[in-house]
Amino acid sequence: MPQYKIDKSRVIGPPIAPLPPAPSIYGVDPKYVKKRASELPNMVSIKISELFPDIPKPLWPPPNPKAIRDATEEALENVDMSPIKGARSVNILGSHHGFTILGGEPYAEMLKTIKDVIERKTGVTNIRLKVGVGLRHRESEEYIKRFKLDEYFNGKAYGISPLDPGVPIETEIGTFYGLRAAYDADKIVHAHNTDVREVHFHRHVDRAFKPFGMSYARLETRSAYHHNLGPRGANFVARAIFNSKFVQDKWAFSVFLRASPVGILGVYADNDLDRLDRRIIVDNLRYYGKVMRLLSKIDECIVVLDYRTPIPYTFSGGVIFANFTGLNIDLFDLDNPLPPYTWYTEAYYDEKDRPLIPEVPPVNPAIKVIVINYAWGGYPSVFWSKMFPVIVVTKEQADVYNRDPQNIEFMKHAVIAEDLETAMEFAYKIGKTDKVIVFDGVYGAINMSKSLAEYLVEKAPEVDEEVEKKLMPKWLKQRGIPPEEVLCK
Amino acid sequence: MAKTDYSKCVKCGLCWSICPTEAISWTPGEYPKIDPNTCMGCGACYERCPNYAITMERLPEPKIVRVDVSKVDFKKVEEICRNAGFHPEQIICFCTGTRAKEVAAAIILGAKTPEEISRMTGVRTGCKVECIQPILRLLRAVGIEPKPKPGRHAWYGICPTVFEIPKKVREKYRARGFYFDEDEMLLKKLTRGEAKV
Numbered sequence: 001m002p003q004y005k006i007d008k009s010r011v012i013g014p015p016i017a018p019l020p021p022a023p024s025i026y027g028v029d030p031k032y033v034k035k036r037a038s039e040l041p042n043m044v045s046i047k048i049s050e051l052f053p054d055i056p057k058p059l060w061p062p063p064n065p066k067a068i069r070d071a072t073e074e075a076l077e078n079v080d081m082s083p084i085k086g087a088r089s090v091n092i093l094g095s096h097h098g099f100t101i102l103g104g105e106p107y108a109e110m111l112k113t114i115k116d117v118i119e120r121k122t123g124v125t126n127i128r129l130k131v132g133v134g135l136r137h138r139e140s141e142e143y144i145k146r147f148k149l150d151e152y153f154n155g156k157a158y159g160i161s162p163l164d165p166g167v168p169i170e171t172e173i174g175t176f177y178g179l180r181a182a183y184d185a186d187k188i189v190h191a192h193n194t195d196v197r198e199v200h201f202h203r204h205v206d207r208a209f210k211p212f213g214m215s216y217a218r219l220e221t222r223s224a225y226h227h228n229l230g231p232r233g234a235n236f237v238a239r240a241i242f243n244s245k246f247v248q249d250k251w252a253f254s255v256f257l258r259a260s261p262v263g264i265l266g267v268y269a270d271n272d273l274d275r276l277d278r279r280i281i282v283d284n285l286r287y288y289g290k291v292m293r294l295l296s297k298i299d300e301c302i303v304v305l306d307y308r309t310p311i312p313y314t315f316s317g318g319v320i321f322a323n324f325t326g327l328n329i330d331l332f333d334l335d336n337p338l339p340p341y342t343w344y345t346e347a348y349y350d351e352k353d354r355p356l357i358p359e360v361p362p363v364n365p366a367i368k369v370i371v372i373n374y375a376w377g378g379y380p381s382v383f384w385s386k387m388f389p390v391i392v393v394t395k396e397q398a399d400v401y402n403r404d405p406q407n408i409e410f411m412k413h414a415v416i417a418e419d420l421e422t423a424m425e426f427a428y429k430i431g432k433t434d435k436v437i438v439f440d441g442v443y444g445a446i447n448m449s450k451s452l453a454e455y456l457v458e459k460a461p462e463v464d465e466e467v468e469k470k471l472m473p474k475w476l477k478q479r480g481i482p483p484e485e486v487l488c489k
Numbered sequence: 490m491a492k493t494d495y496s497k498c499v500k501c502g503l504c505w506s507i508c509p510t511e512a513i514s515w516t517p518g519e520y521p522k523i524d525p526n527t528c529m530g531c532g533a534c535y536e537r538c539p540n541y542a543i544t545m546e547r548l549p550e551p552k553i554v555r556v557d558v559s560k561v562d563f564k565k566v567e568e569i570c571r572n573a574g575f576h577p578e579q580i581i582c583f584c585t586g587t588r589a590k591e592v593a594a595a596i597i598l599g600a601k602t603p604e605e606i607s608r609m610t611g612v613r614t615g616c617k618v619e620c621i622q623p624i625l626r627l628l629r630a631v632g633i634e635p636k637p638k639p640g641r642h643a644w645y646g647i648c649p650t651v652f653e654i655p656k657k658v659r660e661k662y663r664a665r666g667f668y669f670d671e672d673e674m675l676l677k678k679l680t681r682g683e684a685k686v
Contacts, residue, residue: 137536174649205666224648230672380583
């Protein structure tokens with residue numbers, strides 16, 4: 001039986017305004033985004049902390065740089081920085097991804113604070129910031145400029161790309177390639193975040209290690225991750241690289257911005273990445289697990305994408321749209337070999353979009369239509385326009401995909417609407433539902449139609465119980481963590 | 490396609506070193522030259538030029554590159570794909586939608602390097618990142634192990650696959666959630682699956 005009751009009047013409120021569009025070479029000029037999905041009629045928001053009261057209160061939102069600075073300082077208090085003392089150079093390694101969370105300011109503040117604490121505790125001043133990217137090779141350069149990190153790091157902040165020169169790294173399974181610029185210092189600090197993000201790729205196995213196989217890695221390594229290791233073994237690329245002597249000789253400690261569906265909960269820092277990973281597993285399976293299982297209960301909906309990231313990385317309640325594409329199965333359950341969306345799965349459709357093997361699960365049937373009000377290019381996304389009806393708002397937004405070498409056929413399978421209202425009118429007709437969910441990067445709440453809010457609120461208590469009693473023990477066991485260690489709620 | 494602004498170019502040659510189709514020629518001390526016939530508009534040079542000296546211009550008509558798989562012996566195509574551990578129908582480049590069979594056909598028609606394959610099929614001209622391993626594995630399946638040209642870093646080499654992970658490594662990490670044996674079985678099942686032109 002459900003453990004608690006939901007007070008609808010406290011959970012459902014007015015929609016939350018998302019962050020404004022941001023200028024980028026990967027997105028449409030912000031002037032073309034004239035209306036946001038949260039401004040549509042009949043839109044409300046549901047408060048995640050009211051649905052799942054055990055998720056701690058966040059430090060951000062509301063915006064609070066001092067709280068992030070204090071949390072970073074506090075987390076670093078117990079970190080042994082003696083390996084850095086005497087080093088001629090230190091690279092703080094970051095990832096573009098951190099800047100996609102809540103607009104990037106919390107992550108930028110954490111990075112700045114790490115630099116200050118290292119300087120203070122070790123006396124080392126030659127500290128560089130190296131920020132990796134996904135498939136948008138200038139994205140991190142844009143964040144460095146936006147947050148004035150180059151000035152803060154005395155002209156030593158750089159965006160690094162998998163196309164940049166590499167260095168071979170010998171591991172226990174063979175040679176991979178890292179980015180030379182990531183490892184060109186005596187010591188490195190791994191500065192990431194705990195957001196679950198691409199569960200379909202890493203399956204939350206060694207999540208904390210992933211950037212070693214991705215943001216800090218050359219294109220050969222990243223290709224091996226997505227083609228060579230398999231859908232559940234992919235993230236071993238990262239683990240193998242981290243365990244190598246080459247990386248172990250340089251790595252000093254890790255600092256993670258602690259993300260959750262309600263916002264930033266704090267900062268973790270540790271000299272033991274395994275220990276830090278276990279903390280992340282427990283947090284994420286519980287907090288993101290609940291929101292993801294709640295969203296999996298949606299029976300039908302129109303999805304509106306409305307955030308300053310590529311299509312799969314638009315967020316709703318901390319969950320990226322790529323994960324919602326696959327929420328008809330339990331993505332954390334390692335007994336499921338293939339998520340409905342992952343590159344291993346996408347590869348296994350033939351020319352007529354029929355699965356090559358029966359193990360390929362269908363995409364989330366709850367998604368009836370996708371409306372793209374605002375989302376970037378710079379990620380191969382034709383999978384979505386082939387699998388779902390897609391309406392793109394404005395020809396300028398469509399041009400983002402038409403000029404994108406990663407999306408040469410995206411618009412071949414999508415239609416264009418002149419404005420958001422027209423797109424929604426059409427979506428209601430073909431979707432035959434009034435339930436709408438918005439992926440607009442808002443944390444702490446999820447913008448959606450009133451009809452969907454009322455439907456979902458009823459489901460929260462049973463989801464909470466399902467995750468705590470049934471799913472958490474299984475998920476933890478699959479990852480080698482004895483459930484009795486952590487299930488003390 | 491890419492175009493160089495010579496007022497910003499410092500002749501560093503970085504664009505030459507990463508171009509996936511070798512459309513850019515360059516010698517030290519000289520300005521790079523872009524061949525419009527082989528440039529696929531991937532934007533690698535545009536996105537990495539340290540001086541923002543490259544712009545992208547839309548062609549009046551789209552360029553289509555493709556290898557017609559029906560022109561080669563499909564049994565050979567299948568053999569190459571399966572020896573490399575791929576289903577012939579499997580997509581290996583998510584940006585261009587290119588399948589393993591088309592790359593195998595390009596190899597049968599004489600392609601011996603990733604650059605030649607890119608010029609014939611268009612692979613590696615979207616994100617420039619994700620499809621290098623399948624290409625190198627398909628080349629290796631016919632005994633070709635290309636070496637990168639000195640000074641270029643468009644690609645380095647082949648990386649391990651699940652098929653080569655030693656038993657002791659599998660056992661060591663299984664409890665953490667790495668299901669190598671099951672994933673290997675899945676990939677092998679896929680490789681064995683039925684295929685047609």
